[in-house]
Every structure is written in structure tokens, then in C-alpha cells.
Amino acid sequence: MAAFLNQLPALIGVVVGVLGTLLTARLNDRAQWARAQSVRWDERRLEAYSEFGRALKEVAMLAHRLTATTRPHSRSLPIDRQRGLELLADADVQxxxxxxxxxxxxxxxxxxxxxxxxxAVTQLDRFARGVAAPDFDWAGAVHHVDECRDRFYVAARESLAMGGDDVAQARWLVDRANAPGRAANT
Structure with missing residues (x-):
């Protein structure tokens, strides 16, 4: 019995060591799984945000093209109305x-x-389809779309914990349009 009591501290040390190793391995596995899940969902969020941005941009660009002939100083490439409306319908589905x-x-x-x-993009879409209010302000609506896009990208970048500088475009577009010798791109 004395031999067992002499060995007891070593045995307790082994048991504590095994339990500590098991606990540490379990915590590491849980942390690794949580990191993998986070990366997986961030990738899916990035994909969803990007797809949404592309879809809205397509609708906005088609609205610009459909209304290009009615807006002085437009640099948008005009599109046949029927073809444009068909493309707009497809873009709306996306x-x-x-x-x-x-x-x-x-x-x-x-x-x-x-x-x-x-x-905001829906307002451009409605104008392009001819269902907007008669006093619709295209330039103001485009500027509002740009500001809303900026807010979306700021929120999306925060959601994805992305760092980086300011990526806002609305202010830059206004400054560019107001540069000496440039007509506003409306």
C-alpha cells in the first residue's frame, strides 16, 4: 500500500495531464471549427453582396441607356427601347x-x-419604363443612387470586417462632374 501511495502523486499528475490535453485539444478543435465557419459564411456573404451589387448596377446602367436620348449631355450609349426593356426585365429578375x-x-x-x-435604383428603373412622376429629377436620383451604393458598400465591408480606406464614389463623381471644362454626366 505504501508503494501505491508513493506513486499516487505521479498517477494524479498523469490523469491531470491527460485531462488537460483532452480539454486543450477540444478547445482548439472548437476554435478551429468556429474560424472555418466564419470564413465560410464570410465567403458566402461576399458572394451575395457582390451578386446584388452587379444586379443593381445592371438595372441602373440599362436605365441610363434607355433614357440616354432624352437627357442632354448623356454619355450613355443609347439602346433600342424594345431591346432595352427586355434586358431590363431580365436584369430585374436577377x-x-x-x-x-x-x-x-x-x-x-x-x-x-x-x-x-x-x-433608389427602382426609381431610375421606373423613369426608364416611363412610369415615374412627371417632375422626376434624373440628376438628383442618380446622385441618390450613388450615395445609397456608397452606404451599402460601407455596411457590407463592415459586415465582412474588411479594412481599407474610404471607397465612396458619390463624392468623387460629383467632384469629377464639376471639374472645369466637364459637362455633368447625367
């Missing part, structure tokens, strides 16, 4: 599909900003 990804994966601030940008 916009609706991509919206679902943002709703599913986006955080509250990103969804809010996405909703505002989507509504």
Missing part, C-alpha cells in the same frame, strides 16, 4: 434573386443599406 441572398446572409445594417440602394 435583382430579385440576388436580393434574397442579401436578406438571408446580410446583417441588419447591410440589409437596410441594400434596401435603400434597391429603392
Amino acid at each position: 435583382r430579385s434573386k440576388s436580393w434574397e441572398g442579401v436578406l438571408l446572409l446580410g446583417d441588419r445594417d447591410t440589409v437596410r443599406a441594400a434596401r435603400e440602394w434597391r429603392w
Whole structure:
């Protein structure tokens, strides 16, 4: 019995060591799994945000092209009305599909900003289809779209924990349009 009691501290040390190793391995596995899940969802969020941005940009560009002949100083390439409306309908389907990804994966601030940008682009879409109010201000609406896009990208970058400098385009576009010798690109 004395031999067992002499060995007891070593045995306790081994048991504590094994339990500590098991606990550490479990915590490391859990942390590694959580990191992998985070990366996976960030990748999906990035994909959803990018797809949504491309879809809205397509609708906005088609609205610019459809209205190019009615806006003085437009640098947009005009498109045949019938063909443009068909393309706009297709782009609207993509916009609706991509919206679902943002709703599913986006955080509250990103969804809010996405909703505002989507509504702003819808106003350009409505004008291009000929269903906007008669006093519709195209230049103001385009500027609002640009500001909403900036807010969406700021929220999306925060959602993805992306650093980096200011990527806002609205202010830059206004400064560029107001540069001496340049007509506003409306």
C-alpha cells in the first residue's frame, strides 16, 4: 500500500495531464471549427453582396441607356427601347434573386443599406419604363443612387470586417462632374 501511495502523486499528475490535453485539444478543435465557419459564411456573404451589387448596377446602367436620348449631355450609349426593356426585365429578375441572398446572409445594417440602394435604383428603373412622376429629377436620383451604393458598400465591408480606406464614389463623381471644362454626366 505504501508503494501505491508513493506513486499516487505521479498517477494524479498523469490523469491531470491527460485531462488537460483532452480539454486543450477540444478547445482548439472548437476554435478551429468556429474560424472555418466564419470564413465560410464570410465567403458566402461576399458572394451575395457582390451578386446584388452587379444586379443593381445592371438595372441602373440599362436605365441610363434607355433614357440616354432624352437627357442632354448623356454619355450613355443609347439602346433600342424594345431591346432595352427586355434586358431590363431580365436584369430585374436577377435583382430579385440576388436580393434574397442579401436578406438571408446580410446583417441588419447591410440589409437596410441594400434596401435603400434597391429603392433608389427602382426609381431610375421606373423613369426608364416611363412610369415615374412627371417632375422626376434624373440628376438628383442618380446622385441618390450613388450615395445609397456608397452606404451599402460601407455596411457590407463592415459586415465582412474588411479594412481599407474610404471607397465612396458619390463624392468623387460629383467632384469629377464639376471639374472645369466637364459637362455633368447625367
